[in-house]
Amino acid sequence: MRRLIxxxxxxVSFSLGWFWMLYEDxxxxxxxxxxxxxxxxxxxxxxxxxxxxTQLDQLGVVEGRWFEWLVRIEGAASKIxxxxxxxxxGLTPRQVLVFLLKGxxxxxxxxxxxxxxxKQLLLELQAHPAIKKTLPAQATMAExxxxxxxxxxxxxxxxxxxxxxxxxxxxxxxLITRAYRAMQAFINPAWPKRDDKAVINTVYKALTLxxxxxxxxxxxxxxxxxxxxxxxxxxxxxxxxxDPTVIYGMGDSYQGDIRFRDLRTDTAYNTYTRYGLPPSxxxxxxxxxxxxxxxxxxxxxxxFVAKGDGSHVFSQTLKQHNVAxxxxxxxx
Numbered sequence: 001m002r003r004l005i006x007x008x009x010x011x012v013s014f015s016l017g018w019f020w021m022l023y024e025d026x027x028x029x030x031x032x033x034x035x036x037x038x039x040x041x042x043x044x045x046x047x048x049x050x051x052x053x054t055q056l057d058q059l060g061v062v063e064g065r066w067f068e069w070l071v072r073i074e075g076a077a078s079k080i081x082x083x084x085x086x087x088x089x090g091l092t093p094r095q096v097l098v099f100l101l102k103g104x105x106x107x108x109x110x111x112x113x114x115x116x117x118x119k120q121l122l123l124e125l126q127a128h129p130a131i132k133k134t135l136p137a138q139a140t141m142a143e144x145x146x147x148x149x150x151x152x153x154x155x156x157x158x159x160x161x162x163x164x165x166x167x168x169x170x171x172x173x174x175l176i177t178r179a180y181r182a183m184q185a186f187i188n189p190a191w192p193k194r195d196d197k198a199v200i201n202t203v204y205k206a207l208t209l210x211x212x213x214x215x216x217x218x219x220x221x222x223x224x225x226x227x228x229x230x231x232x233x234x235x236x237x238x239x240x241x242x243d244p245t246v247i248y249g250m251g252d253s254y255q256g257d258i259r260f261r262d263l264r265t266d267t268a269y270n271t272y273t274r275y276g277l278p279p280s281x282x283x284x285x286x287x288x289x290x291x292x293x294x295x296x297x298x299x300x301x302x303x304f305v306a307k308g309d310g311s312h313v314f315s316q317t318l319k320q321h322n323v324a325x326x327x328x329x330x331x332x
Contacts, residue, residue, distance in 0.1 A: 157281020
């Protein structure tokens with residue numbers, strides 16, 4: 001009897017040892033070959049462990065039965081995080097599990113470009129393959145604000161122009177909300193440190209002027225000079241007379257050319273026919289344009305004209321300005 005028990009123990013020990021050797025070999029060696037290349041796997045919210053393992057097995061990332069043992073032994077069955085993962089050749093099942101537990105998901109980038117309008121931003125969101133689309137392609141600003149649940153009447157100029165990283169299936173609402181909060185996080189501490197200007201006495205006015213500076217500036221080095229010039233115009237009661245505001249007010253009727261009659265056609269955004277700032281920003285400003293408005297160059301210049309290379313000639317008088325216009329715009 002003892003001999004039978006001993007033999008049984010030997011068989012069991014051998015079986016366990018054989019099982020453990022196969023297990024260790026499977027979980028410590030990569031199943032993804034160089035020929036396969038990187039493998040993309042999307043783990044969806046609500047998927048159970050068996051569904052996740054079956055997917056990984058079918059895609060050749062792991063050997064399912066051994067990977068399930070690994071997950072069970074590590075007590076990780078309920079700790080796998082949803083998201084899109086990219087597993088490259090050489091990753092062992094143990095390393096794959098670390099990715100899944102730490103949520104080392106693929107990161108995508110979405111950039112709000114300085115000077116981009118809300119309408120242009122929506123088109124970019126709609127076109128991005130990794131963004132979940134929940135907002136309609138066309139709606140009124142009031143409808144967008146309601147859907148976003150943001151306490152503003154107009155989101156133009158209130159989203160900070162920079163790059164945002166996100167995981168696959170992040171919604172357009174989430175990204176816009178992040179950009180809005182990023183603007184608040186930037187402007188709120190910067191506002192009290194501004195150079196006090198009576199004509200720019202609210203954050204909204206600062207963002208409105210920053211959006212104009214963003215559209216008018218070709219060289220970063222000129223931002224503060226252009227901001228100071230516009231502030232000087234506001235201080236003496238001179239019209240801003242800036243083409244980008246006219247173009248914004250034209251809406252879909254703008255086809256790439258601004259004509260003399262467009263400058264004379266009154267809209268809420270026509271700064272040739274109306275005094276002061278337009279009723280809202282005309283684009284999304286970046287940090288540099290906002291800082292230029294908060295800390296402008298003190299200047300007596302009232303005019304500027306493009307030289308054609310991105311830079312401008314600044315003038316204090318209309319006579320000086322006309323000379324510059326003749327030289328750089330009319331080629332006289």
